[in-house]
Amino acid sequence: MKGFLVGLILGILIVPIAVFFYVETGQSPAAASDAPMPFEKFIAKGALHARIKKETQDRELSTFNAGDLAAGAEVYRTNCAFCHGLPLQAPSAASQGMFPHAPQLFTTKETVTDDPVGVTCWKVKNGIRLTGMPGFQKALSDQQMWQVSALMASADKLPPDVLRSLLPAAAPAEATSAASSATPAPVIPPPASPSQPK
Ligand code: HEC
Numbered sequence: 001m002k003g004f005l006v007g008l009i010l011g012i013l014i015v016p017i018a019v020f021f022y023v024e025t026g027q028s029p030a031a032a033s034d035a036p037m038p039f040e041k042f043i044a045k046g047a048l049h050a051r052i053k054k055e056t057q058d059r060e061l062s063t064f065n066a067g068d069l070a071a072g073a074e075v076y077r078t079n080c081a082f083c084h085g086l087p088l089q090a091p092s093a094a095s096q097g098m099f100p101h102a103p104q105l106f107t108t109k110e111t112v113t114d115d116p117v118g119v120t121c122w123k124v125k126n127g128i129r130l131t132g133m134p135g136f137q138k139a140l141s142d143q144q145m146w147q148v149s150a151l152m153a154s155a156d157k158l159p160p161d162v163l164r165s166l167l168p169a170a171a172p173a174e175a176t177s178a179a180s181s182a183t184p185a186p187v188i189p190p191p192a193s194p195s196q197p198k
Pocket residue numbers: 075076079080081082083084098099100101102103110111112120123124128131132133134136148149152
């Protein structure tokens with residue numbers, strides 16, 4: 001009986017003791033460039049999905065008009081582009097220095113066009129814990145958060161003038177001539193032409 005109790009107590013204590021040494025001896029990740037901790041992704045992603053599922057209210061993308069997208073683009077430029085980049089732009093340096101890195105929301109593989117607008121809006125409103133993604137609840141109005149979320153959901157099919165308003169700042173003269181030329185640039189850059197050797 002005594003042996004069993006000692007075993008039980010040691011068994012209970014071993015996990016906190018191991019965690020204590022893992023952290024105190026500097027082995028747990030602390031820098032943004034470190035590899036993830038064991039179970040970190042599981043805990044972070046699992047908790048996020050469960051929470052969003054519980055709280056999301058959705059809204060059809062078709063209920064947003066061009067004016068909403070234009071307003072969303074304005075919100076995006078000021079609040080999001082620093083981390084999430086602009087169309088036709090190399091990944092922002094800030095995004096690469098973060099763990100997890102900030103997805104480039106206008107780049108083919110990283111857009112959130114498949115996510116319901118409500119899910120994106122939840123992330124914009126509440127942020128994502130233990131990542132660089134801030135919650136904008138106190139910075140933006142509900143309407144602005146919906147508008148920028150609708151913009152994210154439409155990233156691959158933006159009206160030309162909205163897209164133009166998002167292109168990286170051009171010199172003033174270029175900007176005016178770009179605005180007058182009717183051909184919109186593609187949202188997502190085409191793959192480099194095959195004639196260019198890599
Ligand atoms: C300081 C940098 C930063 C700013 C500013 C920022 N984000 Fe983020 N965002 C992140 C990071 C980092 C992640 C990745 C989180 C993760 O991997 O779970 C993220 C994730 C997201 C996601 C989820 C992407 C996915 O694949 O599920 C969305 C959507 C998003 N951000 C939208 C926005 C919008 C819209 C704004 C502006 C209103 C914004 N973010 C501002 C850093 C930022």
